[in-house]
Amino acid sequence: xxxxxxxxxxxxxxxxxxxxxxxxxxxxxxxxxxxxxxxxxxxxxxxxxxxxxxxxxxxxxxxxxxxxxxxxxxxxxxxxxxxxxxxxxxxxxxxxxxxxxxxxxxxxxxxxxxxxxxxxxxxxxxxxxxxxxxxxxxxxxxxxxxxxxxxxxxxxxxxxxxxxxxxx
Numbered sequence: 396x397x398x399x400x401x402x403x404x405x406x407x408x409x410x411x412x413x414x415x416x417x418x419x420x421x422x423x424x425x426x427x428x429x430x431x432x433x434x435x436x437x438x439x440x441x442x443x444x445x446x447x448x449x450x451x452x453x454x455x456x457x458x459x460x461x462x463x464x465x466x467x468x469x470x471x472x473x474x475x476x477x478x479x480x481x482x483x484x485x486x487x488x489x490x491x492x493x494x495x496x497x498x499x500x501x502x503x504x505x506x507x508x509x510x511x512x513x514x515x516x517x518x519x520x521x522x523x524x525x526x527x528x529x530x531x532x533x534x535x536x537x538x539x540x541x542x543x544x545x546x547x548x549x550x551x552x553x554x555x556x557x558x559x560x561x562x563x
Contacts, residue, residue: 494549496520502547510540516558523551527558534560 494502499520507516516529525544531537541555 494523496522499523499525499547499549502549503544506543506547507540510543511536516540523549524554525550525552526554529557530559530561532561536560 500518503518503520503525507518511531516527516531519526519528527541527544531540537555537558537560540558541553544550544553
């Protein structure tokens with residue numbers, strides 16, 4: 396049958412075949428892109444929901460952590476029973492947090508780093524007592540450092556007996 400068609404007829408036949416095959420193809424492409432867009436929007440919604448759930452879990456874990464800390468602190472330092480004539484016990488909302496030696500050391504080292512840039516000061520922390528070793532730029536720097544460290548939460552005493560001003 397193709398042999399009997401002339402060149403023009405054959406060209407028209409091929410154009411019709413191509414036109415018929417392209418129309419469904421464009422529709423398929425449009426459907427494909429719409430489906431991809433819908434899937435990406437659904438994925439984005441799922442990720443947002445997962446992120447919200449993760450943030451809620453982290454918030455709950457943080458609250459539980461602080462609650463445990465408060466309970467441990469209350470067990471470690473029980474409020475004295477109020478007897479006649481004594482001062483009343485602290486209210487239940489007044490909780491004292493006890494800082495670990497590791498956390499206190501980290502806090503002290505950060506403060507030293509902020510106050511003295513060329514630091515050769517070493518730190519040892521035990522039960523709220525901070526012991527300093529090494530050299531400072533001057534006696535004024537040494538005194539300022541000791542004064543600032545005394546202000547930090549969790550610091551009960553600063554021992555700077557082995558912290559010396561640098562020899563000039």
